[in-house]
């Protein structure tokens with residue numbers, strides 16, 4: 304397939320919208336990560352997303368809108384707590400799992416009777432969705448299993464020749480995927496942590512929001528996932544990773560005994576003090592910065608030609624919980640605790 308590279312000029316954004324409207328697929332920027340977009344109402348177009356990403360068919364897509372008016376009851380039902388959360392956090396990095404309407408084909412939601420709805424704040428994303436004139440299905444625009452893309456270059460590396468267009472809207476400001484919250488039970492349940500936190504959702508709904516156990520633990524063998532995406536290994540570079548908890552001094556000492564071919568992913572300023580090659584992903588006390596840099600760092604560690612990477616664990620609170628969750632999965636839940 305021939306892929307074209309588009310800019311974020313108004314005419315290019317309109318062209319991307321036209322491609323989506325007419326059944327094509329395009330990688331588009333959002334404030335979280337780049338998404339691979341298609342007309343959510345067109346089963347043939349949606350099937351192209353699964354093919355281009357190599358995504359398992361039982362992993363449902365989320366549907367993006369650019370105006371609240373686009374969220375008609377035949378797409379999804381928005382009421383009660385969900386309506387309050389929409390008022391507080393949309394447009395922004397929050398995906399709500401809602402009762403699904405009749406207009407969406409089964410392939411978009413993998414046959415579930417619920418659908419994830421997201422209203423991105425990114426201006427270019429909104430222009431593209433408006434130009435498409437339809438709800439837009441979009442998973443992250445990476446090859447399934449690899450780190451999510453936060454620049455157009457990441458999309459080019461993964462999807463060139465597999466999609467109709469890639470729109471360059473610069474680096475994503477948030478850098479980790481949206482918070483996914485299940486809104487079909489009596490209390491909201493966080494299925495995937497993101498920039499909108501459980502505390503913030505609790506404050507708006509007045510309810511004790513739970514975080515699914517699978518956010519911090521591997522899924523037990525044979526169990527059915529609430530969110531099908533949770534059962535797949537995710538965000539993983541090709542090199543193997545270990546997440547390391549504890550202070551920097553113990554980290555440095557631990558690495559002195561690390562086998563040949565080891566490297567490290569650490570916080571800004573720490574790399575100069577280690578016995579192995581190291582990359583950084585933001586300042587230790589700045590989780591927003593870590594979120595914005597983590598996926599690019601995971602892609603860059605692959606280019607270092609190392610056998611194993613030890614990663615300094617971030618503080619697992621606020622948006623840091625999202626960063627911790629992605630690293631935990633990239634490390635296939637391999638964690639060591641020093642100190």
Ligand code: TXA
Pocket residue numbers: 333335336337338339362363364365398400412415417418419421441442443444479480481482483494495529530531532533
């Ligand atoms: O920030 C984001 O959410 C990005 C940008 C492009 O918008 N999109 C994204 O999509 O991360 P994706 O497909 O990579 O992740 C969506 C997650 C998957 O883990 C999927 O299994 C889950 O949401 N999901 C989708 N629909 C669901 C549903 N009806 N019930 C439970 N989980 C669902």
Ligand code: MG
Pocket residue numbers: 442443451
């Ligand atoms: Mg994804």
